[in-house]
Amino acid sequence: MGKAKAFPICESEVRRVKRIIPLILALLLLLAACGTEPAAETPAVAASPEPSPTATPQPTATPQPTPTPQPTPELLPAGFCFPETDFEPQSYWLAEPFGDGGQALLLMGGDTPDAPLELWYSSWVETDLEGYMERDLACLSLAAEKGSELRTRGDPGYPIALEIDGDTLTLEPPEDGLFSPLPERFERVTREEALLAWAGMPFYGEVSLPVGAYEDREALLAMPGVELSAEGDYWTAYTAPGCSFSYANLALEIFTATEPGTGLSIRGLDVGCTLGDILASFPNNPLDPGELGVFYGSEEYNSARGALYEGEEGLVVCLLVPGNVQVFFYLDSAYTVESITVSYFL
Numbered sequence: 001m002g003k004a005k006a007f008p009i010c011e012s013e014v015r016r017v018k019r020i021i022p023l024i025l026a027l028l029l030l031l032a033a034c035g036t037e038p039a040a041e042t043p044a045v046a047a048s049p050e051p052s053p054t055a056t057p058q059p060t061a062t063p064q065p066t067p068t069p070q071p072t073p074e075l076l077p078a079g080f081c082f083p084e085t086d087f088e089p090q091s092y093w094l095a096e097p098f099g100d101g102g103q104a105l106l107l108m109g110g111d112t113p114d115a116p117l118e119l120w121y122s123s124w125v126e127t128d129l130e131g132y133m134e135r136d137l138a139c140l141s142l143a144a145e146k147g148s149e150l151r152t153r154g155d156p157g158y159p160i161a162l163e164i165d166g167d168t169l170t171l172e173p174p175e176d177g178l179f180s181p182l183p184e185r186f187e188r189v190t191r192e193e194a195l196l197a198w199a200g201m202p203f204y205g206e207v208s209l210p211v212g213a214y215e216d217r218e219a220l221l222a223m224p225g226v227e228l229s230a231e232g233d234y235w236t237a238y239t240a241p242g243c244s245f246s247y248a249n250l251a252l253e254i255f256t257a258t259e260p261g262t263g264l265s266i267r268g269l270d271v272g273c274t275l276g277d278i279l280a281s282f283p284n285n286p287l288d289p290g291e292l293g294v295f296y297g298s299e300e301y302n303s304a305r306g307a308l309y310e311g312e313e314g315l316v317v318c319l320l321v322p323g324n325v326q327v328f329f330y331l332d333s334a335y336t337v338e339s340i341t342v343s344y345f346l
Helices: 011-033 191-199 217-221 275-280
Strands: 091-095 103-108 117-129 132-144 161-165 168-172 185-189 227-231 235-240 243-248 251-257 293-297 305-310 315-321 325-331 337-343
Touching (some): 103 191, 185 191, 217 227, 217 235, 275 315
Antiparallel strands (some): 103 117, 117 132, 168 185, 227 235, 243 251, 293 305, 305 315, 325 337
Protein backbone atom coordinates (compact mmCIF):
# COMPACT_ATOMS: atom_id res chain seq x y z
CA MET A 1 0.00 0.00 0.00
CA GLY A 2 1.09 3.56 -0.67
CA LYS A 3 1.63 6.18 2.03
CA ALA A 4 -1.33 8.37 3.02
CA LYS A 5 -1.08 11.85 1.84
CA ALA A 6 -1.48 14.79 4.28
CA PHE A 7 -4.00 17.45 3.49
CA PRO A 8 -2.39 20.76 3.04
CA ILE A 9 -3.35 23.50 5.65
CA CYS A 10 -3.02 27.10 4.73
CA GLU A 11 -1.63 29.77 7.05
CA SER A 12 -4.97 31.52 7.47
CA GLU A 13 -6.55 28.38 8.93
CA VAL A 14 -3.77 28.06 11.42
CA ARG A 15 -4.36 31.58 12.69
CA ARG A 16 -8.12 30.83 13.04
CA VAL A 17 -7.44 27.75 15.22
CA LYS A 18 -5.09 29.71 17.50
CA ARG A 19 -7.89 32.24 18.12
CA ILE A 20 -10.42 29.50 18.99
CA ILE A 21 -8.28 27.68 21.65
CA PRO A 22 -8.41 30.51 24.22
CA LEU A 23 -12.18 30.68 23.83
CA ILE A 24 -12.53 26.97 24.55
CA LEU A 25 -10.38 27.26 27.70
CA ALA A 26 -12.48 30.20 28.95
CA LEU A 27 -15.67 28.24 28.42
CA LEU A 28 -14.34 25.31 30.44
CA LEU A 29 -13.42 27.58 33.35
CA LEU A 30 -16.91 29.13 33.28
CA LEU A 31 -18.62 25.75 33.40
CA ALA A 32 -16.49 24.67 36.43
CA ALA A 33 -17.46 27.83 38.33
CA CYS A 34 -21.18 27.39 37.62
CA GLY A 35 -21.74 24.07 39.51
CA THR A 36 -19.96 21.24 38.02
CA GLU A 37 -19.63 18.68 40.83
CA PRO A 38 -16.20 18.52 42.26
CA ALA A 39 -14.34 15.28 42.15
CA ALA A 40 -15.06 12.94 45.09
CA GLU A 41 -12.92 13.74 48.07
CA THR A 42 -10.37 11.14 48.79
CA PRO A 43 -11.25 9.62 52.14
CA ALA A 44 -8.78 10.29 54.88
CA VAL A 45 -6.82 7.32 56.02
CA ALA A 46 -7.81 6.46 59.56
CA ALA A 47 -5.02 6.98 61.95
CA SER A 48 -3.64 3.75 63.33
CA PRO A 49 -4.23 3.58 67.06
CA GLU A 50 -1.19 4.13 69.13
CA PRO A 51 -0.13 0.81 70.63
CA SER A 52 -0.85 0.82 74.33
CA PRO A 53 2.10 0.16 76.52
CA THR A 54 2.33 -3.50 77.48
CA ALA A 55 1.41 -3.93 81.13
CA THR A 56 4.09 -5.53 83.24
CA PRO A 57 2.71 -8.92 84.24
CA GLN A 58 2.09 -9.14 87.95
CA PRO A 59 3.21 -12.28 89.77
CA THR A 60 0.33 -14.72 90.22
CA ALA A 61 -0.37 -15.54 93.84
CA THR A 62 0.11 -19.20 94.64
CA PRO A 63 -3.28 -20.64 95.66
CA GLN A 64 -3.28 -21.50 99.34
CA PRO A 65 -5.15 -24.58 100.55
CA THR A 66 -8.38 -23.79 102.36
CA PRO A 67 -7.77 -24.46 106.04
CA THR A 68 -9.75 -27.34 107.47
CA PRO A 69 -12.32 -26.00 109.96
CA GLN A 70 -11.18 -26.82 113.46
CA PRO A 71 -13.71 -28.36 115.83
CA THR A 72 -15.23 -25.97 118.32
CA PRO A 73 -17.22 -26.58 121.49
CA GLU A 74 -20.36 -25.67 119.51
CA LEU A 75 -19.90 -28.88 117.51
CA LEU A 76 -20.18 -31.02 120.65
CA PRO A 77 -23.57 -32.40 121.71
CA ALA A 78 -25.59 -30.24 124.05
CA GLY A 79 -24.67 -31.08 127.63
CA PHE A 80 -21.35 -32.74 126.73
CA CYS A 81 -19.21 -32.72 129.87
CA PHE A 82 -16.29 -34.11 131.80
CA PRO A 83 -16.81 -36.95 134.28
CA GLU A 84 -17.95 -36.05 137.75
CA THR A 85 -15.09 -35.44 140.16
CA ASP A 86 -14.91 -34.88 143.92
CA PHE A 87 -13.38 -31.43 143.29
CA GLU A 88 -13.97 -28.45 141.05
CA PRO A 89 -11.43 -28.60 138.20
CA GLN A 90 -9.17 -25.54 138.14
CA SER A 91 -6.55 -26.65 135.63
CA TYR A 92 -6.62 -28.91 132.58
CA TRP A 93 -3.71 -30.93 131.18
CA LEU A 94 -3.27 -32.98 128.01
CA ALA A 95 -0.52 -35.55 127.63
CA GLU A 96 2.03 -35.46 124.87
CA PRO A 97 2.01 -38.60 122.66
CA PHE A 98 3.16 -41.69 124.53
CA GLY A 99 3.20 -45.45 124.14
CA ASP A 100 1.25 -46.89 121.23
CA GLY A 101 -1.42 -44.33 120.33
CA GLY A 102 -1.55 -43.06 123.91
CA GLN A 103 -4.00 -40.34 124.99
CA ALA A 104 -4.52 -38.82 128.43
CA LEU A 105 -6.46 -36.08 130.20
CA LEU A 106 -5.64 -34.87 133.69
CA LEU A 107 -7.90 -32.58 135.73
CA MET A 108 -6.66 -30.86 138.88
CA GLY A 109 -8.35 -28.86 141.60
CA GLY A 110 -5.48 -26.34 141.65
CA ASP A 111 -2.01 -25.56 140.32
CA THR A 112 0.17 -27.20 142.96
CA PRO A 113 1.21 -30.83 143.46
CA ASP A 114 -0.96 -30.95 146.59
CA ALA A 115 -4.18 -30.30 144.62
CA PRO A 116 -6.58 -33.22 144.02
CA LEU A 117 -6.50 -34.80 140.59
CA GLU A 118 -8.01 -37.40 138.30
CA LEU A 119 -6.25 -38.92 135.33
CA TRP A 120 -7.70 -40.91 132.42
CA TYR A 121 -5.26 -42.54 130.01
CA SER A 122 -5.35 -45.13 127.24
CA SER A 123 -2.98 -46.84 124.81
CA TRP A 124 -2.65 -50.04 122.82
CA VAL A 125 -0.98 -52.96 124.60
CA GLU A 126 0.06 -56.47 123.67
CA THR A 127 -1.58 -59.17 125.80
CA ASP A 128 -0.14 -62.69 125.87
CA LEU A 129 -2.98 -65.22 126.13
CA GLU A 130 -1.05 -68.48 126.50
CA GLY A 131 0.89 -68.00 123.31
CA TYR A 132 -1.70 -65.94 121.44
CA MET A 133 -0.72 -62.27 121.27
CA GLU A 134 -3.73 -59.99 121.42
CA ARG A 135 -3.54 -56.26 120.65
CA ASP A 136 -5.93 -54.48 123.00
CA LEU A 137 -6.94 -50.91 123.73
CA ALA A 138 -6.42 -50.45 127.48
CA CYS A 139 -8.39 -47.67 129.22
CA LEU A 140 -7.41 -46.83 132.79
CA SER A 141 -7.85 -44.06 135.34
CA LEU A 142 -6.12 -42.86 138.51
CA ALA A 143 -7.15 -40.43 141.23
CA ALA A 144 -5.62 -38.87 144.32
CA GLU A 145 -6.74 -36.41 146.97
CA LYS A 146 -3.27 -34.88 146.59
CA GLY A 147 -1.26 -35.08 143.42
CA SER A 148 1.86 -35.63 145.49
CA GLU A 149 0.27 -38.85 146.79
CA LEU A 150 -0.59 -40.32 143.38
CA ARG A 151 0.02 -44.06 143.17
CA THR A 152 -0.42 -46.82 140.62
CA ARG A 153 -3.47 -49.04 140.64
CA GLY A 154 -3.59 -51.95 143.05
CA ASP A 155 -2.97 -52.32 146.74
CA PRO A 156 -0.92 -50.64 148.02
CA GLY A 157 0.29 -49.27 144.63
CA TYR A 158 3.60 -47.68 143.71
CA PRO A 159 4.17 -43.93 144.16
CA ILE A 160 4.19 -41.70 141.07
CA ALA A 161 6.23 -38.49 141.42
CA LEU A 162 4.48 -35.36 140.11
CA GLU A 163 6.02 -31.97 139.31
CA ILE A 164 4.55 -28.75 137.89
CA ASP A 165 6.75 -26.20 136.14
CA GLY A 166 4.65 -23.37 134.73
CA ASP A 167 2.54 -24.84 131.95
CA THR A 168 4.24 -28.23 132.02
CA LEU A 169 3.37 -31.13 134.32
CA THR A 170 5.47 -34.28 134.53
CA LEU A 171 4.88 -37.68 136.04
CA GLU A 172 7.68 -40.07 136.92
CA PRO A 173 6.24 -43.59 136.80
CA PRO A 174 7.73 -46.43 138.79
CA GLU A 175 9.64 -49.20 137.09
CA ASP A 176 7.04 -51.79 138.14
CA GLY A 177 3.33 -51.93 138.77
CA LEU A 178 2.11 -50.67 135.38
CA PHE A 179 -0.26 -52.63 133.13
CA SER A 180 0.10 -50.11 130.31
CA PRO A 181 2.42 -47.13 129.63
CA LEU A 182 1.78 -44.10 131.81
CA PRO A 183 1.94 -40.62 130.25
CA GLU A 184 4.93 -38.68 131.55
CA ARG A 185 4.60 -35.15 130.19
CA PHE A 186 1.53 -32.89 130.03
CA GLU A 187 0.87 -29.38 128.74
CA ARG A 188 -1.64 -26.99 130.26
CA VAL A 189 -4.68 -26.30 128.03
CA THR A 190 -7.92 -24.34 128.27
CA ARG A 191 -11.17 -25.94 129.37
CA GLU A 192 -12.50 -25.75 125.80
CA GLU A 193 -9.40 -27.48 124.41
CA ALA A 194 -9.70 -30.17 127.04
CA LEU A 195 -13.38 -30.75 126.22
CA LEU A 196 -12.62 -31.20 122.52
CA ALA A 197 -9.81 -33.63 123.32
CA TRP A 198 -12.10 -35.54 125.70
CA ALA A 199 -14.58 -36.14 122.87
CA GLY A 200 -11.78 -37.91 120.99
CA MET A 201 -10.93 -40.25 123.86
CA PRO A 202 -12.44 -43.69 124.52
CA PHE A 203 -14.97 -44.53 127.21
CA TYR A 204 -13.22 -45.13 130.54
CA GLY A 205 -16.27 -46.34 132.41
CA GLU A 206 -17.24 -42.87 133.65
CA VAL A 207 -20.98 -43.10 134.33
CA SER A 208 -23.06 -40.78 136.52
CA LEU A 209 -25.95 -42.55 138.26
CA PRO A 210 -28.57 -41.55 140.83
CA VAL A 211 -27.63 -44.56 142.97
CA GLY A 212 -24.31 -45.62 144.45
CA ALA A 213 -22.06 -48.49 143.43
CA TYR A 214 -22.71 -50.08 146.84
CA GLU A 215 -26.02 -49.56 148.67
CA ASP A 216 -28.08 -51.55 151.17
CA ARG A 217 -31.82 -52.07 150.96
CA GLU A 218 -32.70 -49.55 153.64
CA ALA A 219 -30.74 -46.73 152.00
CA LEU A 220 -32.29 -47.44 148.58
CA LEU A 221 -35.86 -47.61 149.84
CA ALA A 222 -35.34 -44.29 151.62
CA MET A 223 -34.82 -42.58 148.25
CA PRO A 224 -37.88 -40.75 146.82
CA GLY A 225 -39.88 -42.93 144.41
CA VAL A 226 -37.81 -46.10 144.87
CA GLU A 227 -39.77 -49.34 145.36
CA LEU A 228 -38.66 -52.93 145.80
CA SER A 229 -39.83 -55.01 142.83
CA ALA A 230 -38.20 -58.40 143.45
CA GLU A 231 -35.58 -60.07 145.61
CA GLY A 232 -33.62 -63.28 146.01
CA ASP A 233 -31.13 -64.72 148.43
CA TYR A 234 -28.31 -62.40 147.37
CA TRP A 235 -29.95 -59.84 145.14
CA THR A 236 -32.68 -57.18 145.11
CA ALA A 237 -34.41 -55.35 142.25
CA TYR A 238 -35.97 -51.90 142.36
CA THR A 239 -38.01 -49.49 140.26
CA ALA A 240 -38.13 -45.72 140.29
CA PRO A 241 -39.69 -43.16 137.93
CA GLY A 242 -38.19 -43.75 134.48
CA CYS A 243 -35.72 -46.43 135.56
CA SER A 244 -35.07 -49.81 137.16
CA PHE A 245 -31.96 -51.36 138.73
CA SER A 246 -30.73 -54.32 140.75
CA TYR A 247 -28.02 -55.13 143.30
CA ALA A 248 -26.21 -58.37 144.05
CA ASN A 249 -24.47 -58.66 147.39
CA LEU A 250 -24.98 -54.91 147.87
CA ALA A 251 -23.11 -54.09 144.63
CA LEU A 252 -24.90 -52.42 141.73
CA GLU A 253 -25.28 -54.94 138.94
CA ILE A 254 -27.47 -53.27 136.31
CA PHE A 255 -29.26 -49.96 135.77
CA THR A 256 -31.74 -49.19 132.96
CA ALA A 257 -33.22 -45.79 132.12
CA THR A 258 -36.25 -45.50 129.83
CA GLU A 259 -36.87 -41.78 130.31
CA PRO A 260 -34.55 -38.77 130.40
CA GLY A 261 -33.79 -37.00 133.63
CA THR A 262 -33.37 -40.01 135.93
CA GLY A 263 -29.85 -38.95 136.91
CA LEU A 264 -28.08 -41.20 134.42
CA SER A 265 -25.46 -39.41 132.33
CA ILE A 266 -22.52 -40.52 130.20
CA ARG A 267 -20.60 -37.47 129.00
CA GLY A 268 -23.94 -35.67 129.09
CA LEU A 269 -25.74 -38.33 127.00
CA ASP A 270 -29.18 -39.43 128.18
CA VAL A 271 -32.32 -41.06 126.83
CA GLY A 272 -33.54 -38.98 123.89
CA CYS A 273 -30.11 -38.29 122.42
CA THR A 274 -29.29 -39.47 118.90
CA LEU A 275 -26.82 -41.79 117.25
CA GLY A 276 -25.02 -38.69 115.97
CA ASP A 277 -24.67 -37.39 119.55
CA ILE A 278 -23.08 -40.68 120.63
CA LEU A 279 -20.60 -40.79 117.76
CA ALA A 280 -19.66 -37.14 118.38
CA SER A 281 -18.89 -37.88 122.04
CA PHE A 282 -16.34 -40.65 121.48
CA PRO A 283 -13.56 -41.53 119.04
CA ASN A 284 -15.25 -42.27 115.75
CA ASN A 285 -13.66 -44.06 112.84
CA PRO A 286 -16.60 -43.27 110.54
CA LEU A 287 -18.61 -46.21 109.34
CA ASP A 288 -20.18 -46.11 105.92
CA PRO A 289 -23.94 -45.47 105.92
CA GLY A 290 -25.69 -48.64 106.96
CA GLU A 291 -22.43 -50.29 108.04
CA LEU A 292 -22.17 -51.97 111.42
CA GLY A 293 -19.10 -52.71 113.50
CA VAL A 294 -16.45 -51.26 115.78
CA PHE A 295 -15.88 -47.50 115.56
CA TYR A 296 -13.00 -47.38 118.05
CA GLY A 297 -10.89 -50.02 119.79
CA SER A 298 -10.98 -53.57 118.46
CA GLU A 299 -13.07 -56.74 118.64
CA GLU A 300 -10.42 -58.57 120.67
CA TYR A 301 -11.82 -60.06 123.86
CA ASN A 302 -9.80 -57.86 126.25
CA SER A 303 -9.99 -54.65 124.23
CA ALA A 304 -12.03 -51.59 125.07
CA ARG A 305 -14.29 -50.63 122.18
CA GLY A 306 -17.30 -48.81 120.86
CA ALA A 307 -19.48 -50.76 118.44
CA LEU A 308 -22.72 -50.39 116.50
CA TYR A 309 -24.65 -53.59 115.84
CA GLU A 310 -28.11 -54.92 115.06
CA GLY A 311 -30.06 -56.06 118.12
CA GLU A 312 -33.31 -57.99 118.37
CA GLU A 313 -35.40 -54.81 118.19
CA GLY A 314 -33.13 -52.40 116.35
CA LEU A 315 -29.70 -50.82 116.37
CA VAL A 316 -27.60 -50.85 119.55
CA VAL A 317 -24.46 -48.93 120.44
CA CYS A 318 -22.25 -50.72 122.95
CA LEU A 319 -19.41 -49.11 124.91
CA LEU A 320 -17.21 -51.61 126.72
CA VAL A 321 -14.38 -51.43 129.22
CA PRO A 322 -13.44 -55.08 129.88
CA GLY A 323 -13.61 -56.06 133.53
CA ASN A 324 -15.37 -52.83 134.40
CA VAL A 325 -18.60 -51.83 132.67
CA GLN A 326 -20.73 -52.12 129.53
CA VAL A 327 -23.18 -49.48 128.33
CA PHE A 328 -25.91 -50.18 125.77
CA PHE A 329 -27.76 -47.42 123.91
CA TYR A 330 -30.93 -48.84 122.29
CA LEU A 331 -32.06 -46.89 119.23
CA ASP A 332 -35.45 -46.63 117.58
CA SER A 333 -36.06 -46.46 113.82
CA ALA A 334 -35.26 -42.72 113.82
CA TYR A 335 -31.85 -43.39 115.45
CA THR A 336 -32.99 -41.83 118.72
CA VAL A 337 -32.03 -43.48 122.01
CA GLU A 338 -35.12 -44.89 123.68
CA SER A 339 -33.35 -46.61 126.59
CA ILE A 340 -29.88 -46.98 128.12
CA THR A 341 -28.59 -49.92 130.16
CA VAL A 342 -25.44 -49.82 132.29
CA SER A 343 -24.18 -53.28 133.23
CA TYR A 344 -21.50 -54.19 135.74
CA PHE A 345 -22.36 -57.87 135.35
CA LEU A 346 -19.51 -59.00 133.07
